[in-house]
Each structure stands twice: as structure tokens, then as C-alpha cells.
Amino acid sequence: MPAPRLEISHIVKDFGGRRVVDDVSLTVMPGQVTCLLGPSGCGKSTTLRIIAGVEKQSSGTILVDGKMVCDGDVSLPPEERHIGLMFQDFALFPHLTVGQNVAFGLQSRKATDRVHALLAKVGMSAHINDYPHQLSGGEQQRIALARALAPRPRIMLMDEPFSGLDDRLRDDIRDETLEVLKSEGTAVLLVTHEPGEAMRMADEIALMRNGKIVQRGAPYNIYNTPKDKAAAAFFSDINVLKGKVQGALTDTPFGQFLAPGVPDGTEVDIVIRPQHLKIDFDRGGRGPNPTPEDGTAARGVVERARFMGASSLVEFRMDFDGSILKAVVPSVFLPKPGMPLWLMIRRDRCFVFPRTGS
Numbered sequence: 001m002p003a004p005r006l007e008i009s010h011i012v013k014d015f016g017g018r019r020v021v022d023d024v025s026l027t028v029m030p031g032q033v034t035c036l037l038g039p040s041g042c043g044k045s046t047t048l049r050i051i052a053g054v055e056k057q058s059s060g061t062i063l064v065d066g067k068m069v070c071d072g073d074v075s076l077p078p079e080e081r082h083i084g085l086m087f088q089d090f091a092l093f094p095h096l097t098v099g100q101n102v103a104f105g106l107q108s109r110k111a112t113d114r115v116h117a118l119l120a121k122v123g124m125s126a127h128i129n130d131y132p133h134q135l136s137g138g139e140q141q142r143i144a145l146a147r148a149l150a151p152r153p154r155i156m157l158m159d160e161p162f163s164g165l166d167d168r169l170r171d172d173i174r175d176e177t178l179e180v181l182k183s184e185g186t187a188v189l190l191v192t193h194e195p196g197e198a199m200r201m202a203d204e205i206a207l208m209r210n211g212k213i214v215q216r217g218a219p220y221n222i223y224n225t226p227k228d229k230a231a232a233a234f235f236s237d238i239n240v241l242k243g244k245v246q247g248a249l250t251d252t253p254f255g256q257f258l259a260p261g262v263p264d265g266t267e268v269d270i271v272i273r274p275q276h277l278k279i280d281f282d283r284g285g286r287g288p289n290p291t292p293e294d295g296t297a298a299r300g301v302v303e304r305a306r307f308m309g310a311s312s313l314v315e316f317r318m319d320f321d322g323s324i325l326k327a328v329v330p331s332v333f334l335p336k337p338g339m340p341l342w343l344m345i346r347r348d349r350c351f352v353f354p355r356t357g358s
């Protein structure tokens with residue numbers, strides 16, 4: 001097992017008595033992309049700035065390839081940490097050509113080879129003599145990536161690097177960037193508040209809230225086994241049913257759900273994503289028969305239906321308590337408001353969480 005490229009342990013940062021990074025630990029392996037994902041203000045950028053060395057932690061340690069770069073005693077300056085940076089406002093030097101921008105951090109005589117190789121990798125060889133103002137936003141982004149990678153940083157820190165680009169371009173640039181980073185074997189820590197970006201880019205997601213990492217895992221795992229209701233809600237709309245546990249089960253209008261290990265009397269939220277509801281037709285006041293996979297059907301009336309492009313979103317007002325449930329179905333399904341339909345819930349896609357204050 002190789003040593004982690006980056007290892008941060010128990011990082012804490014207080015600003016004027018307020019704790020904005022609260023005991024954050026994580027490791028990034030060579031060639032791995034980890035996304036620090038969380039809402040605005042949760043402490044992502046501060047964590048990144050501490051690793052870069054432009055901010056000093058209140059406590060905690062940072063190791064690069066097993067070597068201490070910052071603890072209570074040692075603190076290497078940013079330029080000695082072998083860390084590349086890419087931020088949203090990646091400002092290229094306007095008076096230097098593309099080639100000179102990429103060569104900026106290089107001293108060796110091999111600089112020319114490296115500049116050519118990187119420009120080829122980012123598909124910008126033809127622009128080597130252009131100036132930044134002659135390039136589009138996406139092209140400038142490619143040059144910024146090449147410039148950051150030129151000195152072969154051991155770690156690349158990226159803070160919302162794609163947020164200045166328009167949607168269509170962003171997807172392409174993300175994929176290209178990922179390919180280049182992987183081919184260079186750089187360890188990447190990328191900050192984003194967009195779950196879609198994290199899912200697309202990350203080998204591992206570290207979900208951050210109120211200065212703490214609340215869950216870490218591969219995108220598939222973190223999406224499919226969220227730790228709590230807020231973690232589930234961060235990735236998509238959710239539906240929430242209320243229940244109370246009795247004998248490790250909770251009763252709902254959709255049948256019983258398992259609540260293993262939850263004490264009797266505990267109030268729980270049963271959380272289900274809209275794409276895991278199934279819709280069935282009304283058969284003269286009756287719904288489909290119960291099944292082990294989908295439990296009992298419950299009747300609702302269409303409140304509204306919207307076409308979303310690849311899917312349709314249908315909102316139902318449920319007969320059992322008047323609450324609204326949302327279902328997403330592939331393609332076009334636009335039933336008229338007022339139409340009675342039946343909903344079932346995919347039990348293997350439900351999460352049962354003890355209810356908290358939120």
C-alpha cells in the first residue's frame with residue numbers, strides 16, 4: 001500500500017473565536033481525486049487554503065508523501081510544498097504568451113519539452129504564441145491547468161475551478177481536466193458546492209457541513225447510503241414520510257419498513273428519492289396489489305406535472321394526510337392535475353433515520 005500523497009489530521013481553524021474548520025482529517029492517494037463537497041460557508045475553502053499554506057491552522061498536521069509540511073513547530077512556505085493551485089479566478093499573466101504562461105514556474109532546460117507536452121495534452125499546441133486575451137474562457141482554463149501542472153506538483157488543489165464557465169463548456173472541460181490529471185498521476189483535492197460536479201469528478205467525496213466532514217465515500221456509496229437526512233437531501237430532492245418504530249418496524253400508508261436497531265417509540269423519517277417512487281393507474285378506486293419489493297400502494301391526486309427534458313416530475317397530494325410527494329419518471333409523463341393515481345415505494349431504496357430537530 002503506497003503512502004498517502006496528502007494526509008491531513010485533526011485540522012482546526014478558528015476565526016475570532018468562531019470554529020470554521022472543526023477536526024478535519026482526510027487522505028488523498030496518488031492519482032486520486034477527492035472532492036470536498038458542501039454548502040457555501042461550511043469551511044471548504046479555508047481547509048484548502050490551510051493545505052496550500054496561505055492560511056495557518058489553529059491546530060492539526062499536514063503531511064505530503066509522509067513528510068511533515070505543517071504542524072505546531074514546522075510550517076513550510078507555500079512554494080516548498082509541491083502543491084499546484086487552481087482557483088475560479090485563475091488569472092493568466094496577460095503580458096505573457098500561452099507558452100510563457102505555462103513555462104512560468106519552470107526553471108530547468110527541459111522547460112520547452114514540458115511546455116510542448118502539456119499544451120498537446122490540453123489540445124492547445126496551436127495557441128502557443130497567442131496572448132490570453134485572444135483565447136475563450138474554456139481555452140484560458142486549459143492553459144491555467146497546463147500552467148498549474150507544469151512543475152509536476154505532487155498535489156493539485158482546485159477551488160470551484162469550473163464555476164466561471166457556461167454549462168455546456170463546463171462538462172467538456174471537467175472531463176478533459178480529469179483525463180489530464182489522471183494521466184499525470186497527481187493527487188487532487190477539489191472543492192465544490194455542486195453535487196453533480198463531485199459525482200462526475202470524484203473517486204471519493206468528503207461531504208462537509210458546519211466545518212466537519214460528515215461522510216466520506218465513493219460517489220455511488222455516498223449517494224446510495226447517505227448517513228442522515230441532510231446528506232440524502234444534498235444530492236437530490238427527497239420525499240419524507242413520518243413513522244414511529246415498534247418492534248424494529250415502522251408502519252406507513254405504504255406498508256411496513258424495517259428499522260433495525262432503532263428502539264421502540266423512536267420517531268423516524270423514511271426518506272425516498274423521487275426517482276424511486278413507482279406510479280400506477282387507478283382501477284376504479286383500487287390500486288395495484290402489494291408486492292414484497294414495493295409494499296402497499298397509496299392513492300394520491302396529481303397536483304402538477306412538469307416536463308424536465310430527460311424526465312418528468314409529477315407532484316401528488318396524498319389521500320392519507322394531504323402531504324405532497326414527488327415522483328420523477330423517465331421520458332414524458334404529464335398526467336392532468338386532479339387525476340387519481342397510485343404510488344408505491346421501492347423499499348430497497350428507502351432510508352430510515354431517527355428524526356432529529358431539523
Ligand SMILES: Nc1ncnc2c1ncn2[C@@H]1O[C@H](COP(=O)(O)OP(=O)(O)OP(=O)(O)O)[C@@H](O)[C@H]1O
Nearest residue numbers: 015016020038039040041042043044045046047193
Ligand atoms: N479570513 C477570515 N476571517 C474571518 N472569517 C473567515 C475568514 N475566511 C473565512 N471566514 C469564514 O469562515 C467560514 C467558512 O468559509 P469558507 O470560505 O472556508 O467556506 P466555503 O465552504 O469555502 O464557502 P464558499 O463555497 O462560499 O466559499 C465562513 O463563514 C467565512 O465567512
